[in-house]
Amino acid sequence: MKTLKIASIPGDGVGKEIMPEAIRVMEKVADVHGGLKFDFEEFPYSCDYYLKHGAMMPEDGMDRLSQFDSVFLGAVGDASKVPDHISLWGLLLKIRQEFQQEINIRPAKLLKGINSKLANPQDFDIVVVRENSEGEYSSIGGRIFHDDNEIAIQNNVFSKRATKQAMNIAFDLASKRKGLVTSATKSNGIFHAMPFWDEIFDEISAKHPNIKSESKHIDALAAYFITHPHELDVVVGSNLFGDILSDVGAAIMGSIGVAPSANLNLNGKYPSMFEPVHGSAPDIVGKGIANPIGQIWTAKMLLEFNGEANIAEHLLKVIEAVTADGYQTPDLGGKYKMTEVTDEIINRLGK
Amino acid sequence: MKTLKIASIPGDGVGKEIMPEAIRVMEKVADVHGGLKFDFEEFPYSCDYYLKHGAMMPEDGMDRLSQFDSVFLGAVGDASKVPDHISLWGLLLKIRQEFQQEINIRPAKLLKGINSKLANPQDFDIVVVRENSEGEYSSIGGRIFHDDNEIAIQNNVFSKRATKQAMNIAFDLASKRKGLVTSATKSNGIFHAMPFWDEIFDEISAKHPNIKSESKHIDALAAYFITHPHELDVVVGSNLFGDILSDVGAAIMGSIGVAPSANLNLNGKYPSMFEPVHGSAPDIVGKGIANPIGQIWTAKMLLEFNGEANIAEHLLKVIEAVTADGYQTPDLGGKYKMTEVTDEIINRLGK
Ligand SMILES: CC(C)[C@H](C(=O)O)[C@@H](O)C(=O)O
Ligand SMILES: CC(C)[C@H](C(=O)O)[C@@H](O)C(=O)O
Numbered sequence: 001m002k003t004l005k006i007a008s009i010p011g012d013g014v015g016k017e018i019m020p021e022a023i024r025v026m027e028k029v030a031d032v033h034g035g036l037k038f039d040f041e042e043f044p045y046s047c048d049y050y051l052k053h054g055a056m057m058p059e060d061g062m063d064r065l066s067q068f069d070s071v072f073l074g075a076v077g078d079a080s081k082v083p084d085h086i087s088l089w090g091l092l093l094k095i096r097q098e099f100q101q102e103i104n105i106r107p108a109k110l111l112k113g114i115n116s117k118l119a120n121p122q123d124f125d126i127v128v129v130r131e132n133s134e135g136e137y138s139s140i141g142g143r144i145f146h147d148d149n150e151i152a153i154q155n156n157v158f159s160k161r162a163t164k165q166a167m168n169i170a171f172d173l174a175s176k177r178k179g180l181v182t183s184a185t186k187s188n189g190i191f192h193a194m195p196f197w198d199e200i201f202d203e204i205s206a207k208h209p210n211i212k213s214e215s216k217h218i219d220a221l222a223a224y225f226i227t228h229p230h231e232l233d234v235v236v237g238s239n240l241f242g243d244i245l246s247d248v249g250a251a252i253m254g255s256i257g258v259a260p261s262a263n264l265n266l267n268g269k270y271p272s273m274f275e276p277v278h279g280s281a282p283d284i285v286g287k288g289i290a291n292p293i294g295q296i297w298t299a300k301m302l303l304e305f306n307g308e309a310n311i312a313e314h315l316l317k318v319i320e321a322v323t324a325d326g327y328q329t330p331d332l333g334g335k336y337k338m339t340e341v342t343d344e345i346i347n348r349l350g351k
Numbered sequence: 352m353k354t355l356k357i358a359s360i361p362g363d364g365v366g367k368e369i370m371p372e373a374i375r376v377m378e379k380v381a382d383v384h385g386g387l388k389f390d391f392e393e394f395p396y397s398c399d400y401y402l403k404h405g406a407m408m409p410e411d412g413m414d415r416l417s418q419f420d421s422v423f424l425g426a427v428g429d430a431s432k433v434p435d436h437i438s439l440w441g442l443l444l445k446i447r448q449e450f451q452q453e454i455n456i457r458p459a460k461l462l463k464g465i466n467s468k469l470a471n472p473q474d475f476d477i478v479v480v481r482e483n484s485e486g487e488y489s490s491i492g493g494r495i496f497h498d499d500n501e502i503a504i505q506n507n508v509f510s511k512r513a514t515k516q517a518m519n520i521a522f523d524l525a526s527k528r529k530g531l532v533t534s535a536t537k538s539n540g541i542f543h544a545m546p547f548w549d550e551i552f553d554e555i556s557a558k559h560p561n562i563k564s565e566s567k568h569i570d571a572l573a574a575y576f577i578t579h580p581h582e583l584d585v586v587v588g589s590n591l592f593g594d595i596l597s598d599v600g601a602a603i604m605g606s607i608g609v610a611p612s613a614n615l616n617l618n619g620k621y622p623s624m625f626e627p628v629h630g631s632a633p634d635i636v637g638k639g640i641a642n643p644i645g646q647i648w649t650a651k652m653l654l655e656f657n658g659e660a661n662i663a664e665h666l667l668k669v670i671e672a673v674t675a676d677g678y679q680t681p682d683l684g685g686k687y688k689m690t691e692v693t694d695e696i697i698n699r700l701g702k
Contacts, residue, residue, distance in 0.1 A: 075541055084539035085546050093540065117577050119470045141506075141543035148515070154507040154544035155492075160499050188435035189444065189594065192492040193505035195436050196381055219594045220630065222573060223602035226468050243540065243570045244595060253575035279571065 003037045004306055007068040007271070011046050011091070012081075013280025014290035015074020021342040022072070023313070028346045029303075033311050041068070045091055047081040056082075056090030057292040066270055070302055071095060073275035074295065079280055089139065092275075099270035101263035102162055103169055104130035104242060105301070106277060108229075108249025108259065110348060111293075113324035116254050124229035124275055126249055127173060131166040131240025134159060135193070137239045145166040158193045158198060158238070165266070170236035174211050177233050181205070183215045184245060197238065208239035220320055222248050238298055250277050257291030261296035262305055267336040274302040275281055288337045291329040296345060318348045355657055356390045358419040358622070362397045362442070363432075364631025365641040366488025372693040373423070379697045380654075384662050392419070396442055398432040402421070407433075407441030413449055417621055421653055422446060424626035425646065429633055439551025440490065443626075447483055450621035452614035453513055454520055454565040455481035455593060456652070457628060459580075459600025459610065462644075464675035465683055467605050475580035477600055478524060482517040482586070483614055485510060488590045509544045509589070518555040521587035525562050528584050532556070534566040535588035535596060548589065573599050601628050606682040610644030611649040613656055625653040639688045642680040644670060647696065667670060669699045681683070 010019035023040060030036040043065070045057040056076075064076045065071055076092045077084050095101070095197045109125040110116055140155040167183070174181045185203045187194035198215060205213040216224060218241045224232070237245055250259035259277035276294030286291060297319060304312035328334025336344075361370035374391060383386040394416070396408040406428075416422055427443045428435050446452070460476040461467055474562060491506040518534070525532045533554045538545035551568060556564040565574060569592045575583070576599045586595055601610035610628035627645030635641055655663035678695045679685025687695075 024424040051620065082523035083546065084541055088539040089542060115470065117470055119468055137540050139542045143543065143547065150511040152509045152540060152544050156507065158500040158503045159426035160631050188439040189488050190505060191436055191440060191490045191505050192494065195434065196494065219598035222595050223598040223607055226577060226599065227603040244573050247570035247574040247575065251577040256574055
């Protein structure tokens, strides 16, 4: 019996609602397939935790989490309780950076039965590969001067090592897919970082003569997700550009409530972390209408990256059968509650 | 007789095709209304100019342009000839920054008869107010180390003065419209600059108790343009966020070929500059299918900001009558050529 030790962090808002749903599904799918068992431990790290303890996690929080095979996260952040940059840099971004989860993988494809927000979406199937450790997400910088003279400086830091790594992963992925890598750049407007990004992209592209490659400016590319999503395959972007494009990708999928993501540690030193793309959505908390699909599809990615590709595929098929038959929450235009969608997935997992 | 002295810079690619179209329209609309005359002078500054002269403009280029009431620009940049950061920082961004065009105004609303790319666009009418002089568009930074250790550092610079100014303009605009300002932020991920941005936004919001205000993270906001565009009114963003959102706005309008923009100098020391949102689109050059609407709608903004609100409104009405009757280029799904669309606009301007 293989046991996966999972640290679950429900976090804030709807994170606390959808996490138990995904766990129900994971227990069921493991049960159905046999040979796999989950050992979950829940960590209350969140804005509420901060209000009580003055920190998003205890001092040994990272040590504790490092003992697990994977971290499974709901959603973090609730600006009505704790300023976002405190809560996120104290938990989500801290884990991504300290656990060297340098790659974030975010699929954007339309599930059967879901109405895209696009008039004529055709059949898109995109994966966004996001550099996840540096770039625009940096705590270097600060402020100077007072009153109306004040200025803030923010340093973006791009390393060749991490940039190359993200691009190599994008080319690897494309070689198993449609064979196209699109690089999100802004070398016309961002003077140092983006020409650097482009040079590295050209270098890596040249090493992959069998993969088509192209560069598009982030503004035009975000528009292209809306006008020509079916022409894209793998998209590689910096930390911020990957962030933006994956939300645009989620919107064209019909709702940001469905999109999954995987923060991958590649050197084996620390766990990877899996979390849906959406946030904590405080406005719908307590209504029972949060969409559980984002978290459950994220569980599918957790299975996949823990060596359980078959179980993962089975789970995704069942998710899609359920959306195809119209079991959808209100964000997708459906009339079902969160638990009803989950129940239907569990029913169809078999046995 | 009022004379407006206009420096026209067709630039690269389709810029050279659509510029004469817009000028034809402007001559006609002035003629029809009487009392207004244009004095155009064309400047060949472009990537071709660079290939010949080794610079995007001569040393006294800015001096020359400063003699005009307004600059009217087509599109700049053609990476097959000159690296984008060279061509743009040598012309477009140089003009914006040196002529202190600190505000960029970019409307996004659906023209009658045009099919949005959205399934159910309802009736959106958004104005993006973009800070246009600083932020992520900075030439401060550089590179260090060699080979795989190389890093690039890019400094984003945000001043309270320019940030406040953009926000004040957004609130002013909103007071004449639906009364809502949405701030594009990323204070959960971008550690110094964006919490600074939010603080200033809260300060300005507090001074406008009659205007509703809200902050949304750029990723979620880009998605919101797709899922809920009709809920937005005025959106204020940094240089980069305004750039991205206005292209997303253009995409939901049906094509980036229609979107106009105005780079405003507010202190009266230098001319303002008017240019469509789209780029030089080298792929469609010579086919006669470039969409002239972006440039012509931009001419409408030029008229408006040069004190000719009535003529401007008339022109926009005629543009919309023409799109409503199906005179549309292929990017909008139409079968008309660029010149046919322009001809129809000119016909309907009267006399
Ligand atoms: C060409 C480029 C530098 C420019 C920008 O980023 O501002 C363009 O995208 C725009 O929106 O006007
Ligand atoms: C919450 C925020 C810091 C985070 C990010 O920007 O990475 C989120 O938007 C995401 O995409 O995971």
